[in-house]
Amino acid sequence: MRSYIVVFVLALLLSTSLSPCFGADSATIWVVELGEISLGMTRSVIETADGGFAVVGAKDGGFLLMKLDRDGNLEWERVYGAEAEFESFANDVLQTPDGGFLLAGRGTPWPNFMGPNGTLFNLIRVNAHGNVEWERIYGTRNIEAPFVAYAIVKSSRGGYAIVGYSEVGWSPVASGSCRIVLIKIDEQGNVEWRREYPSDVICAYAYLAEAGDGGYAILTLARSYHFNHFCYDDLDYVLIRTDPEGNIIWRKQYNYTRVDDPKALVRALDDFLLAGNVLIHENKLNCSVIKVDEEGNVEWTKVYSGLICSATTSRDGVYCSQ
DSSP states (O other): OEEEEEEEEEEEEOTTTTEEEEESTTTEEEEEEEEEESOEEEEEEEEESOEEEEEEEEEEEEEEEEEEETTEEEEEEEEHHHHHSSSSSSEEEEEESSSSSEEEEOSSSSTTSSOOOOOOSSSEEOOOTEEEEEOOOOOOOTTTTOOEEEEEOOOOOSEEEEEEEEETOOTTTTEEEEEEEEEEOOOTEEEEEEEESSSBBBBBBOOOEETTTTEEEEEEEEEEESSSSEEEEEEEEEEEEETTSSOEEEEEEESSSSSSEEEEHHHHHTEEEEEEEEEEETTEEEEEEEEEOTTOOOEEEEEOOOOESSSEEESSOEEOOO
């Protein structure tokens, strides 16, 4: 089976109210197919300082980074860690002030338990040409569980914050107990502090935004059970708000439909936009956005019928597609 990387870029029509979901009123600027690949996927795309784009994901079992110009032409491509026995992938990318990039994702945890080779990093720092400057690993047997980095943001207090998850008690043949993990690092990737949040969350998603006070908001997914003539499994949004040191201020859970599938967390002034897909209208997924205030109280919810939120999101909005 052949697979391709295809990148869509939309003309984003931002209003003064920071409308987060685009699709019905947006125009496609270009669509580019970036070639046949093995085990290829894209996870995140950002606009770069030169007006182009950086795309990250996975290719041939390693972290993938592609640099595109403003018209979608491929300028260069790099793959890191493809020598691993099992697939690793980059979930997020951030451009640094000098034009380089930070790639956060999952280096395969398998070498911690079996096999001599593998991708032993969660974070890679590369220069503006894609050459590796350093790499860091934040999950080994020493802390009981592999770590999957899912999102990275620049901290207003210096350095960066990374959110992801680990499974305590995990092994190559059995799942563990999920923990959301928030790590604060300095400019060189060294850990300043690490926080874990035990709960009923599912090890699948973790999105991150910095709050106005220097603390953080984390959007993830939890399983709950509700009675509606019968008991059924439910998937809910979970929003965790912390102080600047990663200590929990509050935790809120939002149940909109039986399946709530988070795709992005966007800060809008002192409020937050929780975007994802919900299962409504004849059991079809539709793009939804929930706006909450700084205390996590819902201000409004909007559903965009006929659209779904893309797994690839920007930092100031959510791409929707039909």
